[in-house]
Amino acid sequence: MLVLQLVSVAASLSLPSLNADIIDRGIATGDTAYIWRVGGLMLAITVLQVCGSIGAAWCGAQVAMGFGRDVRGELFAKVGSFSAREMNTLGAPSLITRTTNDVQQVQQIVLMGATLMVAAPFMMIGGVAMALTESVRLSWLILAAVGVLAVAVALIVRKMVPGFRQMQARLDVVNRVMREHLSGVRVIRAFVREEREQQRFADANADLTAAALYTGRLMTSLFPVVMTVMNVSTVAVWWFGGHLAQDGTMQIGSVTAYMTYLVQILMSVMMATFMVMMLPRATVSAERITEVLQTAPSVTASANAVRPAALTGVVDFDQVSMTYPGADLPVLQDVSLHAEPGQTIAIIGSTGSGKSTLVSLVARLFDATAGQVLIDGVDVRHLDPEVLWGHIGIVPQRSYLFTGTIASNLRYGNPDANDADLWAALEIAQARDFVSELDGGLEAPVSQGGSNFSGGQRQRLCIARALVSRASIYLFDDSFSALDLATDQRLRAALRPWTSRSTVFLVAQRVSTIMVADEILVLDDGRVVGRGRHTDLLVTCPEYAEIVDSQLGASV
Known part of the structure; x- marks a missing residue:
């Protein structure tokens, strides 16, 4: 790709000098043969330039599209390794934006870099060198034009970076509101809250629009600056170059070539300006992508992960506690239990008592903050996650x-x-x-x-x-709640032979679902306040008796 870009740049830089030769040597002397000869050479160089440009653009597109594909793949793989903790921290809407819009922004800057920015420095340096061969006395025009343009671009870009950062953050909000609207459309309609949701989206959309307008105004201000500098520079070349031509110190063809080289130099600066315009937003997007890629999953395989050929399904909780990041109180406290294949361990309790968290610890969707969760005597943190998850049906x-x-x-x-x-x-x-x-x-x-x-x-x-x-271990997290009682009863009866060699954890809200469990754990505020069979708990656990009475009443 670099070779193709260099071929295209070299061809572009050689054409103005050849054109000057035709004007000063061919037309001025009337040498038609010279005009045809140099003109043919210019035509061949133009064909070479076109081929180089097309080839460089094709290669640049391949590089940029491949880069985008690889980054999206890396992000998808990384997100797939996250536990629920990282998912809650980063948020699904933000992760979607980072995988799509942010990658697109960085991909676009790679495309521009591979096509425009590779050629721009060579064009600028080569243009300066070729312009100086035409006239050293006009070199101050190049310094003035490039200096003014560079200062103006730097001042504008300095204000664009925070604007783009705010724009991406507000795009996350729009995606979040839209995702909530689509996921909860039935609830919205049931409570007749369409107008409120429309207002929420309108507010988020207005904030995004305001941020986009701010950055858009800054971006559009670059074009008038570039065009003004270019037009003033062109006029200056004709003005001062015309005086030199009138004095006989510079030929008309050289003035024409010098003006072309100055335009090429300024075009290179303008190409760099296009890059600079996109760079702030791409920088913000790259930071957001990097944040995801550098986020370490809280659930990972240990360095010496155990990979047993099979797991029988013996599960032990040894004084397990679990506290979510940022929470003041643990959701589980000092939980201990023992479960063996063929047993069904039921878990019941009030909302927020930690039932789902307990079964999540068995599958190591979270890591306990205190104590140990062991399967077949091995701490789940020391088991290879793939082996563990391969033996669990959830x-x-x-x-x-x-x-x-x-x-x-x-x-x-x-x-x-x-x-x-x-x-x-x-x-x-x-x-x-x-x-x-x-x-x-x-x-x-x-x-x-x-x-x-x-x-x-x-x-x-x-x-x-x-x-x-x-599986060796089945985790049913309130998985029978949508079934009618008859279907629930038939399913549980059919399930017993199927899971006779497996350990079953059954989270339920309905007492009828867990009455025949081998052991029932009653949770209250994260603590085990009762354990045993149904008939025993009716006598020994007031919390369980209250739940049973509220659901079954006198029928017990």
Whole structure:
């Protein structure tokens, strides 16, 4: 690419001198043969210049597009390694903006750098050298023009950097409001809050527009400055060069060549100006991208990570506490438990008591801030995360399906599962009937987030996805809440043989879902206030008895 740029620049710099020769030697003496000969040479050089420019632009585009592809890939991989802690800190809307808009800004500056800025310095230096060969006495014009232009650009760009930083931050806000609007459109309509949401978006949009107008005005002010300097310089060359030509110290062709070289020099400065215009915003975007790439995931594999061939699923909590960053109080305090394969450990408690956090610690979606979580006697922080996650089947509190088909979603649990395995998991999850009635069956389409299914259907498909994995540990985080009582009962009955060799953690709000669990943990403000079987807890744990009474009343 550099060679192509140099060829194009050398061709551009040679043409004005050849044109001056035609004027001063060909036209002035009437030597038609000389005119044809030099004109043919100029035509050949022009063809060479065009080929060099096209080749350099093609190479520059390849470099810039490849750079953008690689950075987006790195960002995606990095975000994929984040735990929920980093996701909450950076925010999904901001991460989307950084992966798309910010990468585009940096990619554009790479493209301009590969095409314009590689040629600009050579054009400027070469133009100065060639201009001096035409006339040294007019060199002060170059110094004056370039100096004025450089000072003006520096003053304007100095104000652009904070403007672009504010612009990107406000773009994050617009994306956040839009994302919340799209995700919560049903809630918005249910509460008739369309006007409020429109006002929220209008305010965010107005703030972004104001920031964009501020930076836009600064950017547009560069063009008049550049054009003014260029036009004044051109007039000055003709004025002072004309006097030199009149005195006989400079020929007309040399004045023409000098003016062309000055224009080329100023064009190089203008190309650099275009780069400078984009540089502040690209700098801000690069800082935001770098922030993501330099964020260290809080959940990582230890240097001497243990990679057992298999995990049986024995889980121990040893005085575990968990405090979220910035929180004043721990969400879990001094939790200890022991669970073995074949056991179902149910967890119940009031909202915010730490139930979801507890099962998240088993899957190491977070790391405990005190104590140890052990699987098969090994601290989860010392297990290779890929091995750990490969032995865990999880059904999150919010049922989520990916765009594709039912089969592709179920095979997230096991890519090698055959159709028989998928139907078996659907049978256990009480989803076989409605899936078999769909056009295409397992190949029935799934919209983004599974929006073409009801809440109960999504939940059952997510349960089936976890069951396909044939995991050693199953984590059901309030995964039966959208099911009616009859379906809930059938599913749990079908689930027992399937999980007979697995350890099951079951978070639930309904007492009927956990009554037959081998052990029930009752959480209150992050502490275990009761443990045991249903009948025992009715006597020994007032908190549990209160929950049961509120749900089942006299039927217990």
